[in-house]
Amino acid sequence: MLYKVARFVVAVIFFPLYRIKVVGRENIPKSGSVLLCSNHISNLDPPVVGITSSRDIYFMAKGELFEKRFLGKLLTGINAFPVQRGLADRNALRTGLSLLKEGKTLGLFPEGTRSKTGEIGEALAGAGFFALRSEAEVVPCLIVGPYKVGKxxxxxxxxxxxxxxxxxxxxxxxxxxxxxxKEIKKLKENYQSR
Incomplete structure (x- = not known):
């Protein structure tokens, strides 16, 4: 319930603020598990993917954020679960796999951290782990900035x-x-060649 409310509120603010344009939403399967993999250019990427996707999405969030009680409850309410960064967090891997087994949508940023330059960086192995260990459909996603009001x-x-x-x-x-x-980079090349 909180997810739906948060999604509505964020959409009402973000769509006009950043003049968001969505392309290819029909490529997201309507049912079954989906692993949605996007480039990462801003802290605002998770809510933007959340409001532009046709499905409810589960995201990993830094474990430290869940240590504050109120924030932890809020994050859990909006479909986030903790991951300890910098090490192979088995709990987070198990949680992600079980969500995919249940037919849910898992959102990942394969680079693991934001790109300071806006260029697409190197992927960590995590996205590949989920793609190979599940039956999920793997959907690439590209966010093209800037995050500037009116742009x-x-x-x-x-x-x-x-x-x-x-x-x-x-x-x-x-x-x-x-x-x-590579698929995310292809989306970027196609976008730039238009």
């Missing part, structure tokens, strides 16, 4: 990746994450 912000959802070849071969999590980032 247009564009969110582009690409077609789901064909995962069969990767899941049936010995692809490593890091290799898979690199493939996902």
């Amino acid at each position: 247009q912000l564009t969110v582009i959802y690409g077609k789901p990746l064909d995962m069969e070849v990767y899941r049936s071969s010995k692809t490593s999590a890091k290799e898979m994450a690199d493939v996902i980032m």
Whole structure:
């Protein structure tokens, strides 16, 4: 319930503020589990992906944020769960996999941190782990800034990746994450060549 309310409030503020344009929303499957992977340019990326996606999304958030009781409850209410950054957090991996098993949508930023330059960086292995260990459809997403009042912000959802070849071969999590980032880069190249 809190998620729906928060999503509505953020949408009412953000859509006119950043003149948000959404492309390819129809590429997000209507049912079944989805792993939504986006580039990361701002702290505002999670709410922007949340309001432009056609599905409710679960995100990982820094573990320290959950230590403050009120904030922890709020984050849990808006579908966030804790991850300890900088180490392989088995609890976060288990939580993410079980959400995907339940047919939910998991939102990830494969770079693991924001890009200071706006350029798309290197992927960490996490996104590849979830893509290979689940049956989820993997959807690449590109956010094109800037986050400036009155300037247009564009969110582009690409077609789901064909995962069969990767899941049936010995692809490593890091290799898979690199493939996902390549798809996000392709979205950027296509956008810039328009």
